Amino acid sequence: MANPFRSARLIYRAAEPTSEEDQACFLTIQTDAQAYQNANAAISTPQGKASAQQYLKEIAEESLLGVVICLPAPDSTSKPIPIGAIHLDQLKPALAHHRHADIGIDIVKAYQGQGYGSEAIRWALRWAFRIAGLHRVGIRAFAYNEGAVRLYGRLGFNREGVSREFLWFDGQWWDDVQFGMLAREWTAMQEEQVDVKQ
Template sequence: MEHITDDVLNAFSSPRLRYIRADASDAHFKAFIPQIEQDPVIQAFAAPTLLQPKSAKNMESYAENIASSLLGVAVCLLPEEEEEHRRRQEVAGLSEPSLREKSKGEEEDKKPTIIGIMCLGWGGIPPSEAHHRRAAIGISLARPYQNKGYGREAINWMLDWAFKHAGLHSVSICSVSFNPRGVHLYQDLGFVLEGRRREVAWFNRGWHDELEFGMTEREWEVLRGAKPM
């Protein structure tokens, strides 16, 4: 006999990833942030802010905004995926083989491998706007973990969380026109191009467009074959 809770047994993970709530006081979470915030390419794709090295205060503010979001998570590798990633790195000669003589205690104390940060409703949704039941997704993956399908998997997980558990009616995600991979990914995931703000992003001595993509609850239901509410 199936129970209504059977569907949420693995609600905080997907096939290769797990999602841990962002905590602005967690040293392990905060130690990861420079991998994305100090990467100029990730900066350029993630936000319209001025391209510049970030200070400790900037990164503290970033951590607080992620933690204050409707849902902010550290995107982490599941243990079996972590082992597979390590094996691929060793085969490619990109890392040293792991030390087999590690003690059991050391293995148990090992922190999860964070590969990115994702949020829904950056900084939190004001109560005066909650009735719209809408929020935007933001995601950044560290460079070694890009182009491996992790971003697609994580966004799909966040979409499911938004419509199945948070009761949202629409979810959006933005891109700049000089990020063709992002544009292709969002459309391939089922997002619909809803608007284009022309020449509003100044980057590398050129004007670029900002693109807004959206997905409604009904569109998600069709994609997932879910029963309409």
């Protein structure tokens, strides 16, 4: 059986709040102002160690799934290289029977645009539907993040709704775009890929 915490080019491991390596990775994520604005609706303020540690703690301790995305070690004497994080939020116990979660993802700027985000989202979807038995996975994008809006559609998410003029950013109002995928839709995509390969 294949390692469930690997995909074609990436390794997924537990986030460790006390790890200096993880603290440095999350600090890099949090202090990238553009990435922060693309992923966080909070008012834009400079981020530092405290917010990075809080985010790392949330990923490690408060998510249904929270992992650090890593590239394999370049040699046998090195450790895998952390390049981002992906998580599925956890429903409160009284709501868990609804079996859904939302994905959040961050890739360090130096590793963006290389398909790692797409690969990690595909891996998280597989984990959500095959391992966790979820029924629905959602993901959202702010309308000013046009690349994310296009990417989520290409990955097979259905555009489910728009909260119009939901976000105030850079002097104007922007929509919040919600996407979702059901387990049966994910399964159908996997079957189509098998048919194409045969």
